[in-house]
Amino acid sequence: MPTAVSQPRTLYDKIWDDHVVHQQEDGTALLYIDRHLVHEVTSPQAFEGLRTAGRAVRRPDCTLATVDHNVPTFSRKNFKSVTDFIKEPDSRAQCEALEDNVKEFGLTYFGMTDRRQGIVHIIGPEQGFTLPGITCVCGDSHTSTHGAFGSLAFGIGTSQVEHVLATQTLLQKKGMNMLINIEGTLVPGVNSKDVILHVIGVIGTAGGTGSVIEYAGSVVRAWTMEERMSVCNMSIEAGARAGMVAPDEITFAYLKGRPLAPKGEEWDQAVEYWKTLRTDEGAKFDIEVHIKAEDISPSVTWGTSPQDVVSITGKVPDPALESDPIKRGAMEHALEYMGLEANTPMESITVDKVFIGSCTNGRIGDLRSAANIVLSFPPGSRIPDHVQAMIVPGSGLVKQQAEAEGLDAVFKRAGFEWREAGCSMCLGMNPDQLKPKERCASTSNRNFEGRQGAGGRTHLMSPAMAAAAAMTGHLTDVRKHLLGEGEAGDAAAQKAQIKVTSAFDYLTDEVLPPPKPQGYAGAADETDLPANAAAGSSAIKFTVLRGIAAPLSIPNVDTDMIIPKQFLKTLKRTGLGNALFWTLRRVPGTEEATDFILNKPPYDKAKIMVCTGENFGCGSSREHAAWSLLDFGIAAVIAPSFGEIFKTNSMQNGLLPVVLPQSECQKLYEDATNGLDLEVDLDKLEVRRFNGEPSIPFEVEPFRRHCLLNGLDDIGLTMQKDDFIVDFEQKRSDLWPWLDGFGYKKGGGRIDAKEVKKKATKMDW
Numbered sequence: 001m002p003t004a005v006s007q008p009r010t011l012y013d014k015i016w017d018d019h020v021v022h023q024q025e026d027g028t029a030l031l032y033i034d035r036h037l038v039h040e041v042t043s044p045q046a047f048e049g050l051r052t053a054g055r056a057v058r059r060p061d062c063t064l065a066t067v068d069h070n071v072p073t074f075s076r077k078n079f080k081s082v083t084d085f086i087k088e089p090d091s092r093a094q095c096e097a098l099e100d101n102v103k104e105f106g107l108t109y110f111g112m113t114d115r116r117q118g119i120v121h122i123i124g125p126e127q128g129f130t131l132p133g134i135t136c137v138c139g140d141s142h143t144s145t146h147g148a149f150g151s152l153a154f155g156i157g158t159s160q161v162e163h164v165l166a167t168q169t170l171l172q173k174k175g176m177n178m179l180i181n182i183e184g185t186l187v188p189g190v191n192s193k194d195v196i197l198h199v200i201g202v203i204g205t206a207g208g209t210g211s212v213i214e215y216a217g218s219v220v221r222a223w224t225m226e227e228r229m230s231v232c233n234m235s236i237e238a239g240a241r242a243g244m245v246a247p248d249e250i251t252f253a254y255l256k257g258r259p260l261a262p263k264g265e266e267w268d269q270a271v272e273y274w275k276t277l278r279t280d281e282g283a284k285f286d287i288e289v290h291i292k293a294e295d296i297s298p299s300v301t302w303g304t305s306p307q308d309v310v311s312i313t314g315k316v317p318d319p320a321l322e323s324d325p326i327k328r329g330a331m332e333h334a335l336e337y338m339g340l341e342a343n344t345p346m347e348s349i350t351v352d353k354v355f356i357g358s359c360t361n362g363r364i365g366d367l368r369s370a371a372n373i374v375l376s377f378p379p380g381s382r383i384p385d386h387v388q389a390m391i392v393p394g395s396g397l398v399k400q401q402a403e404a405e406g407l408d409a410v411f412k413r414a415g416f417e418w419r420e421a422g423c424s425m426c427l428g429m430n431p432d433q434l435k436p437k438e439r440c441a442s443t444s445n446r447n448f449e450g451r452q453g454a455g456g457r458t459h460l461m462s463p464a465m466a467a468a469a470a471m472t473g474h475l476t477d478v479r480k481h482l483l484g485e486g487e488a489g490d491a492a493a494q495k496a497q498i499k500v501t502s503a504f505d506y507l508t509d510e511v512l513p514p515p516k517p518q519g520y521a522g523a524a525d526e527t528d529l530p531a532n533a534a535a536g537s538s539a540i541k542f543t544v545l546r547g548i549a550a551p552l553s554i555p556n557v558d559t560d561m562i563i564p565k566q567f568l569k570t571l572k573r574t575g576l577g578n579a580l581f582w583t584l585r586r587v588p589g590t591e592e593a594t595d596f597i598l599n600k601p602p603y604d605k606a607k608i609m610v611c612t613g614e615n616f617g618c619g620s621s622r623e624h625a626a627w628s629l630l631d632f633g634i635a636a637v638i639a640p641s642f643g644e645i646f647k648t649n650s651m652q653n654g655l656l657p658v659v660l661p662q663s664e665c666q667k668l669y670e671d672a673t674n675g676l677d678l679e680v681d682l683d684k685l686e687v688r689r690f691n692g693e694p695s696i697p698f699e700v701e702p703f704r705r706h707c708l709l710n711g712l713d714d715i716g717l718t719m720q721k722d723d724f725i726v727d728f729e730q731k732r733s734d735l736w737p738w739l740d741g742f743g744y745k746k747g748g749g750r751i752d753a754k755e756v757k758k759k760a761t762k763m764d765w
């Protein structure tokens with residue numbers, strides 16, 4: 001709601017203020033959530049929680065579900081049903097479970113025969129489900145993508161998914177305001193992916209920790225919505241909670257006419273409001289970063305963290321020049337994993353595979369820019385025989401649009417594979433995976449070890465750079481392959497008889513066939529969850545924990561490392577202890593135990609983990625990381641800093657993240673290495689040592705500490721605030737009527753929010 005605050009505010013401040021349902025004295029706020037996207041990986045346990053507690057989905061009109069991570073991307077010509085089509089049993093079970101859940105809870109769902117199916121972060125904006133000024137969440141870290149519209153959009157874990165489904169709210173502490181201002185003119189051949197890689201290279205993967213980033217400056221203002229989305233998407237790789245861009249005429253033009261965007265008078269009313277969503281003159285940011293556009297060249301990663309960025313004209317960095325021993329160790333390890341020698345020119349690195357797609361770069365503009373590079377090669381040019389390259393449109397509608405423009409023909413003629421929509425090789429939860437040691441030029445967002453397949457080696461880059469790598473067989477400076485003056489853009493399109501159609505051609509109701517029946521085949525047996533896992537995991541206590549601590553000195557321990565993708569296909573919260581740090585604990589192929597610390601006594605019985613490296617738990621929102629630590633027996637992790645979503649997920653499950661300065665972590669690391677117990681006391685807020693040294697104090701947010709000490713369940717607490725939520729919903733309907741599911745019903749009728757709450761019925765789009 002508009003408040004009486006008169007001080008200048010940032011865009012983040014404004015959206016935050018407009019969504020506070022209730023605020024506690026310690027600053028913890030109950031935030032209303034306008035839009036909730038759901039996919040098959042992070043939702044089964046949440047739906048099961050609702051089922052067990054007998055709860056409905058509060059706002060089906062604000063919830064949209066699709067399948068993306070597990071779906072195979074080969075032709076669906078012979079698709080009959082998910083059960084028949086998805087061969088891998090666990091992937092199939094997750095997709096079936098979602099189909100089961102959307103029916104049971106009455107949610108709108110884009111299944112595999114629906115052209116609107118695709119990666120959650122592509123379909124939300126495409127449909128106009130994502131709008132300026134909203135709060136938007138999804139059980140997925142790249143929800144930050146939607147911030148490109150001037151919304152507060154962030155990833156959450158499964159417990160929070162359940163919380164939003166049940167209450168349409170979340171308990172949140174406000175973050176810091178961070179400005180990334182990019183001024184100047186980008187060099188031809190440099191696009192928004194290069195910019196965000198460059199930014200992460202500058203500020204690091206923990207640079208945005210605790211902050212919401214606003215991207216501003218002349219470069220950002222000139223970008224299309226798609227370019228803005230690619231940048232906001234990777235805010236999570238910079239450690240930030242969210243990224244955003246103030247909405248402007250480019251935003252409004254993108255949204256106008258989208259199926260779920262407001263219409264008629266409400267469109268005008270919405271635009272009036274949206275125009276107020278900009279940072280006021282004189283508003284203060286906690287952190288400011290200023291980047292000169294001219295400093296950015298086509299960028300590419302060399303290592304296994306998104307911050308391992310170098311210009312394509314550069315060389316693989318030399319660990320010997322790094323003075324910090326933890327960083328040097330990480331660099332040496334990364335080079336060994338990547339099979340690279342220090343000082344190798346980046347352009348001499350050959351590739352085996354090329355992947356163009358993902359929620360970062362699977363949109364129509366990305367495919368056009370890749371096609372333009374293919375067209376810059378002499379007619380008849382093809383990718384070298386040793387390279388396999390695939391184009392995976394981010395949604396069925398992107399695919400349809402690209403085909404209408406003839407882009408598929410450009411790619412296929414040059415030897416690329418043309419696939420169906422899905423997450424594909426971005427994380428290989430489906431058949432698209434790298435083999436060990438295969439090297440991939442990828443337009444995705446994460447280059448973590450094993451991310452695209454066990455032992456696979458990923459180099460992140462823009463779609464144009466990836467297309468150039470495909471055509472040449474090695475990493476190459478895209479500037480060598482740009483079309484000449486007057487040949488770029490439309491001229492290139494003509495050259496290949498590409499018909500660049502309006503982005504809206506493929507969104508009107510007329511071209512959308514009614515969704516076919518989903519061929520639903522019933523729920524899998526595996527949906528049965530143990531009763532203790534289903535009620536939501538937050539009603540778990542933490543008081544004092546004493547035990548063996550496992551020492552670790554790896555920076556940026558990402559959640560892919562804590563638990564790799566193949567273990568995310570579970571429908572349960574339990575039984576994941578064996579999967580913990582799988583890649584480090586098992587020899588690839590034989591699966592024999594390695595000498596990793598958790599395999600060695602006494603650490604195989606560790607109850608605590610001490611990590612001296614920063615940013616523990618960064619990356620994906622998978623709550624499975626917390627579940628696997630707990631299942632192994634570890635209920636407290638001590639580190640200098642944590643990935644934000646991991647931290648929240650941990651607290652929700654009774655796993656305590658303890659933040660201590662690196663010097664203190666180092667002392668505890670030595671205790672752990674000497675086999676000494678540690679004792680973590682949440683009540684007294686101290687870590688006790690058993691070598692005669694004084695205990696070390698730490699801090700935890702008072703509200704979270706209170707919940708953990710008393711075993712309080714977030715959903716239960718929020719349900720007690722129902723009156724506040726009802727009041728908020730009434731005000732919301734009055735002020736922003738288009739958020740109540742306008743356009744969801746055929747004929748434009750509005751769905752009555754109160755009715756929706758009482759009865760879970762499928763919304764008619």
Ligand SMILES: CC(C)[C@H](C(=O)O)[C@@H](O)C(=O)O
Pocket residue numbers: 041042069139140141142155427568619620621622623
């Ligand atoms: C599966 C999901 C939890 C995960 C995420 O949160 O990012 C995935 O999308 C990823 O990219 O690793």
Ligand code: SF4
Pocket residue numbers: 068069119140142358359360422423426427444445
């Ligand atoms: S990052 Fe990759 S796996 Fe995650 S949502 Fe995006 S495309 Fe899917």
